[in-house]
Amino acid sequence: MPKLVLHIDGDAFLPSIEQAFNPLLQNKPVIVGGTENQRGVIHSAGYEARRLGVKSGMSLYEASRICPDAVFLKGNYRHYKAVTASMQAIYYQYTPEVKITSPDDAYLILRNISITEAREIAETIQKRIRKELGITVSIGISGKKFISKIASEMHKPNGITVIDAEEEEKFPLSLPVGRLPGIGVKTEETLHELSVFTVKELREIPSAVLEKLFGLNGRKFYLYARGREKATTPNHTLPSSVSRETTFARDINDRETILSVLHYLTQRAGSYLLRHKLEGKQIKIKIRYADFSEDALTCSLTAPLSSPADIFSVVQKLYDNAAVRRTNVRLAGVQISRLRRKQPYLLMDNRERQSEKLNTAVSAIRERFGFSAILPAQNLLLKKQYGIDKNGFILHSPAMTR
């Protein structure tokens, strides 16, 4: 029997967690991302708010205008993380092959199982998450990851959609191209300019043309249009990237403060890498200015890095290359991608060996006493501007992105 893929997607994940924890929020429009008088954007809106036109990514100001009665919450990301961990613990009771792609969605690979049995497992998982955590998830089932992903979005909330093996090739044809995973707003616009609106129309375009237009993704879209996908080896919980970003409470143009925040964000992302024994070969910084224009600078490395200090030296160089504008900065972020499991290096010089020892000691201290127990001197500047608890600085808008 071939494998089956379950794609599990949380329904309005963050607002649902808040509503499950606080009954006073039930049936009310809930918006997570910040308070109504705060700067920044919505991270997630509950179904009640969505019905009134509020969308993720919209500014908090715009949302408060559209939906003045909404309950605005800054969000407790430690709570969301705990719920994600509980969901993952449930998944691992049904299969060891789990790929977590974001805090609220995951792929489960089930082998040697019929579609009826897979559906029963999906129903059990759905019921358990509802009973134990008070939230709902939607699940798509098929033999392909991308079809399961599309299917999970078809009957939200709390739906299960099964696509049989015989339907897999025909299933995507009638869908708009934007429904295919990986096709975002810009790619969709490019396809629309070529009069390609549906997957059926996408199917008419040769692979070479798509590859020329979209690089490696072009080949992926070519296969998707035929109900196929490139076989991938399950790598369990290995994320594709780790990122941390924050919007400042007010726009700033002070190099020291921006670098200090970038340093802190690098520490947070780097400690994730160390904790999960990962290293990355690509580092990116994102700077969004007061006029909403954005600089995103990327550096590909010849040797992968995991030490926060080494990563920050690259981040600082990238920032110095970006910091040519005088416009105030609204948001700063760091991303480490092209991740892989940390390889043991036999040939390390003294500095590398010392750095490894230091990172291990710092990780052990933080593991036992919390992240704030030991902070680098570069972050002292932030003490004047942000509150601090055992888990670190309380940023204006923390992000839970991976």
Add this chain to the structure above:
Amino acid sequence: MHFEELFEPIEVISHFKNGNPVPLRFKWNQRTYSIKKINGKWHEYQGAAKQYHFSVNCDSSDCFELLFDTHNLTWQLLRVCLEG
């Protein structure tokens, strides 16, 4: 709806079930509140210490968030959400 961040130490009567604390009553502002319903709970680690968070309802519809810290075995009233 109104949220108040309190982070106040409180006295709690609780019992332990399957290794987990279950709050029954707490004292805040010289008043004793009997817990009628536990709406939800979650836990996290602050370093090696485990912290349990509870959302509870007492006599009214007001919602209280309690925290039990295993590091010093203390309870706190983190926040209260008042209707209206």
